[in-house]
Amino acid sequence: MIINHPLLGPCDAQEFTYLGDASLIDRPDGMADGADAAFHDYLYLRDNPAGLHRELWFHEQGDRSWLVVTRDTVTHDITSVELARDVARAKGRSA
Amino acid sequence: MRYSGFRVLQQALTGHKGWQPAWRDPAPKPRYDIVIIGGGGHGLATAYYLARQFGQANIAVLEKGWIGGGNVGRNTTIIRSNYMLDGNEPFYEFSLKLWEGLEQDFNYNAMVSQRGILNLIHSDAQRDAFTRRGNAMILNGADAELLTAEQVRREYPFLNFDNARFPIKGGLAQRRGGTVRHDAVAWGYARGADSRGVDIIQNCEVTGFRIENGTCLGVETSRGFIGAGKVGVAVAGNSSRMMAKAGMRLPIESHVLQAFVTEGLKPVLPGVITFGAGHFYCSQSDKGGLVFGGDLDGYNSYAQRGNLPVVEDVAEGGMALFPGLGRVRLLRMWGGIMDMSMDGSPIIDRTHIDGLYFNGGWCYGGFKATPASGWCFAHLLATDTPHPTATAYRFDRFKRGRMIDEKGMGAQPNLH
Structure with missing residues (x-):
């Protein structure tokens, strides 16, 4: 697979390591009420769809940026690549 | 029809005109006591043991394609019980004991071959770890x-x-480990279940559950509604998709695992070997091909094929261990979809919906577990209590902090 890095252009997926569903950006507040249950769902439960999947890839052998890759889990076709930092900022989660 | 050497001889002398289909092709009835979704190894084994061991009579197995078309026909056919943790080892040893009597039990030649499995040791630390594992196995x-x-x-x-x-x-050897003709496992269980009255319904895709007031009343299928007293789900890589129809999210990701077979050779590899420094395992099939595999591709996938970097990685592992492999040509490669759980161990449990039961999360260790998985799931479906060897395989173990993490990797499914 080729991942089209927003800053570096097309890169071989071998340069990356895979973390999982991009919902891992939405880390719950550990101080809030019901944090136990929220962290169980956050850490252990997944949508695991067949079809488009937004997921976190780390450019370990490149610029060490985190990317949000939208990829079809049935065809392995990659439809969009964003910097995870931009995605997190848009949610107000990153400075 | 009972199979035997005498039967083969009799048929040979009468032109092989007396063989009958090994199972029927029934139309679905409007209602069953127990409906099993998934006509793979685990689903068929569940139906077989429900009928044979737990005295259930009115059972159907629903399969969207043809039976044995998924992971039971896509694995590397290895059986073993070399696990370490308390939640796992009694279960897998139960499974290996069932393998040892399986062919006589269901009267079908599954070519169970206890040729032994050998996990190789490459360092002093690894010898310590394998010594500990071996002791845990003996204790169980x-x-x-x-x-x-x-x-x-x-x-x-x-x-x-x-x-x-x-x-x-x-190396750490388990002499009772070995290989089995994987398709014959599905066929043997199917034939055994069918002869005990189980309806095996192929080309019947489950499209939804009918759930009212927290009770599952049956399943909607491509061949109409089928009522059920209890519904058991055993759909491996499609577990998340199936349970999403009941509104559940699972502690599972689906990943692709590739496997390979070479051209046929004369006998060269007497047992199953595994490389302890990389991830490579290999055995020789009775047709002569070297059957081998390695790591997951590492990303979520429902495609039954992988990518080339893992092919290269597996081949490198093979060459490091077994240099003669370099002269052999690869015949075929394929992929299967693994239901990778968050701790690398399976789930056989009730759900929060009455009448709906789940069996999945087998990661890439499902084949060796087939007999015990079927037996334990049948036990749960028939008695509503877990089998003594499967009490740890609960949904709520993540919430309670009772993970069964054989490899110590944490909640990262692609590393188990």
């Missing part, structure tokens, strides 16, 4: 034998013992 009634490098060399002289980076220092 399994067999384990620690071999020196010389003992390994006598049995496998062609391995690369003096590799500068990963020399072979010995």
